[in-house]
Amino acid sequence: MSNKTIAFIGTGNMSYAIIGGMVKNGFDANSIIATNRNPEKLAKVEADLGVNATSDNLAAVKQADIIVLSVKPQMMAELCQTFQDAGIEMSSKLFISVAAGITVKRLREMLGFDAKLVRCMPNTPSLLGKGVSGLFSDAISDEEKSIVTDMFSATGIALWLEQESQINDIIAVTGSSPAYFFLFMQSIAEKAVNLGFSHEQARLLVQQTALGAAEMAFANDDISLEQLRANVTSKGGTTHAAVEYLKSQNLQTTVADAMDACIARAEEMEQQI
């Protein structure tokens, strides 16, 4: 592990998950600073994860070697301006932005100099070490790349991308997609309640089945997803009836269209922010 000091600026849902994954997988909590302007969130991150928590962004940035920018995209410009206004020497620091919809070029404009910068697109299962992080940089050293790889490998799979535009693609594939799975699970659970199961039972049944299906895919990664689905589907049976209905409602096209909407929104944000 690196001996760098890492500051997370704006530690909300996403950075909490990244820090949690890092700390559980061997990163020293003492080398991590988490900031938030919300005292309750700060207290939680400190109590749960044992990192140094502060509301003082500028002190954190001054102290850190690596700065993870993790406020909402719409708040990024205002945040970066405060670093500039404080006249902090930032040229030797490595910045990592997890924000959707802000390009490297725009982030450098916000920071006001030609910063060493990585764009990262993580997802919230990082907290359990089961995340995926897409990474892109146009200019960092091999040593810095290796440190960033270590950070995000501690939270799951770290995948370096060749083109910046692939960050928008991976938002659709992994950054936003936990929400698609949760929506699917929610739909099954709501119907289960409708059928007479209690809320607790419905939740338990759906999460166990989702976990089982994901673990089946992992345990049989030589078998196509289509085949795994076919293995549940008896000819003329019940699953067949359900799957044929989903297909008749264009589930696959709907999912593809949803992912296109996700990418289009990221591109639109790149124009607006």
Ligand SMILES: NC(=O)C1=CN([C@@H]2O[C@H](COP(=O)(O)OP(=O)(O)OC[C@H]3O[C@@H](n4cnc5c(N)ncnc54)[C@H](O)[C@@H]3O)[C@@H](O)[C@H]2O)C=CC1
């Ligand atoms: N939530 C997710 O699944 C993912 C989020 N992202 C990106 O992560 C970033 C953060 O998203 P979330 O964690 O979901 O949002 P969030 O709202 O949970 O976290 C942002 C936190 O920043 C704090 N904050 C805002 N301005 C601040 C300031 N000036 N100084 C200190 N703290 C400040 C807020 O109090 C908030 O707790 C976004 O840019 C988003 O695009 C990327 C991938 C996945």
Ligand SMILES: O=C(O)[C@@H]1CCC=N1
């Ligand atoms: O919804 C968003 O914009 C962020 C980026 C990926 C997941 N959450």
